[in-house]
Amino acid sequence: MSDLGNKEIFAKNLKYYMDLYNKSRAEIAKAIGVSYTTFTSWVTGANYPRIDKIEMLANYFKVNKADLIENKYNSPNEGYYTDPEVAEYANKLKNNPDMRLLFDAAEDMTKDDIDYVVDLINRLKGNE
Structure with missing residues (x-):
């Protein structure tokens, strides 16, 4: 390159x-x-x-x-998530150390599904 x-x-x-x-x-x-x-x-x-x-x-x-x-923007069709909007949202969350466990999730999750899990994580952290 x-x-x-x-x-x-x-x-x-x-x-x-x-x-x-x-x-x-x-x-x-x-x-x-x-x-x-x-x-x-x-x-x-x-x-x-x-x-x-x-x-x-x-x-x-x-x-x-x-x-x-590293180039993480190879092609809009490459990547784990099938919806580009969800992929962008997930990429932001991936870089948040408190949210890394989300990336064991299925590739067909919706943004609402991810929001639900983020909320759940935040609630669990509040109980610690």
Whole structure:
């Protein structure tokens, strides 16, 4: 894969986690000790960070480095869930450590089914 492809994939994954955790560029740049300009160049796909910075970002978001650098968007038809809307929703939940057990679920679950399980997990956690 070309360097350009790697930058684009990384930028897309980085934006995904920023949106998921509602984090700003400035907030993350400060937290990992890089300049706002450097961080922005990663978000826009202009530059690709060194592996130590990728590791810092993975730790920041509590994900694996692979979650930031691998292409998870191969094709709309690929993936575990058959409904694209459910797949997107499930992907957000997958990255929430408290909700990982959902991914033993059947591929034909609806969003309502997933919501039901999420609610159940949250209730069980409240009883701990």
